[in-house]
Amino acid sequence: GAVVSQHPSWVICKSGTSVKIECRSLDFQATTMFWYRQFPKQSLMLMATSNEGSKATYEQGVEKDKFLINHASLTLSTLTVTSAHPEDSSFYICSARTPLGEQYFGPGTRLTVT
């Protein structure tokens, strides 16, 4: 199957700082990428849908000014958690959609805000 990478795999940051997470589709072009968040012992929750060259669409309850998403190319989407707080500590997972509609997931990024 197609490969999706994320960087970094884990990050620790101080409260009030911003963190950027990268998501790349390595062997296909993804016009659409998705960002999910997963808290311990819970399922994946969709945060936003990112389309190349346009603004992201956020799910209800997700602050667009706090979680900045940029999908500048067909192989790269970034999620920036601005002014991070301890409650933003979570497992962030991106997913990329192939032109045929298949959806592949990255390995996830563990964010810890101290």
Added chain:
Amino acid sequence: DAKTTQPPSMDCAEGRAANLPCNHSTISGNEYVYWYRQIHSQGPQYIIHGLKNNETNEMASLIITEDRKSSTLILPHATLRDTAVYYCIVRVAGANQAGTALIFGKGTTLSVSS
């Protein structure tokens, strides 16, 4: 997308077949059944999908009932590495699903023991 219902947990002995059920009684005619799994602290991994015929690949078999209201994922010879959360998701497939993300329920936690 139609809703799915899965048991919260199941146990399986190593080397035995693991049969994971999923109910999707409101499935529409153009909706596929997808199965993903998530091993602890990793991104979800695609397993298999099907519309109405039974499907088999190198990972698993998918049995869909004739009325399509339920399905069973079969791991023929479970190993310890198959311990994961298994998600059954129903959605329309194909390139027409621009912008439509996979929505995850709570899934079934499969524990394989020796």
